Amino acid sequence: DAGVTQSPTHLIKTRGQQVTLRCSPKSGHDTVSWYQQALGQGPQFIFQYYEEEERQRGNFPDRFSGHQFPNYSSELNVNALLLGDSALYLCASSKRQGWSDTQYFGPGTRLTVL
C-alpha cells in the first residue's frame, strides 16, 4: 500500500520564476491538502482539494494555486517566487468522511529560492 508521494524531492529556483510541485495521495484517499513549513516552524495550511475543487484556503496569496486531477493527484503552483517562499512543501492526503480529518503526510519537496 503506497503512501503519499511527492516530486521532486528538491528544487532550486530564482526569484520571479514559477514552480510546480506534485503529489499522489495514499491509496483510497480522495482529499489532498498542501502545507508550507518554514525552518523551525510547524506546517502552515495553504489549501485543500476535494472533488477537483479548492475547498479551503489558508492565509496565502493568489500566487499560490493548485489543481486536483480525476485520479486524486494534485499539483501546487507558485508564481513570481520570492525569497520567502523557500520552505519545505508538504502534501497530506485523507479520506473525507464525516467531520474528522486524519491526514497523512508525504516526505515533502524542499524549495530553495535564490
Next chain:
Amino acid sequence: GQQLNQSPQSMFIQEGEDVSMNCTSSSIFNTWLWYKQDPGEGPVLLIALYKAGELTSNGRLTAQFGITRKDSFLNISASIPSDVGIYFCAGGSNDYKLSFGAGTTVTVRA
C-alpha cells in the same frame, strides 16, 4: 489561523525516562493529532484522537483529548534513542484544515 501553544519547546531525554508534552488552544477542536518529524522528512502520524476525554495508546505512546476540547497531551514511556525528533500537535475542526503547534524538539541527554 488558529494558534496552538505547544510546550515545552525542547526537552532532553535519558534512555528509560518517561516524558510528557502538551498542546493548548483558545479554540475548540474536533480532532487532535500527534505527529513526529525527523530531519528532512514529512511528519509521521503517531496518534489520532476524535472524542473529548479520549485516551489512546500506540505502543509506548499515550495521548489524551482534553475534556474542554482545547488541549491534548502526549506521553512517551521508557524513552529510547530513536524517540529523538520533533513532535507536533495538530488540531482539526469542521473546516477540514489542520492547525499545528510549533513543535517540541526531543534530544538525547549526553
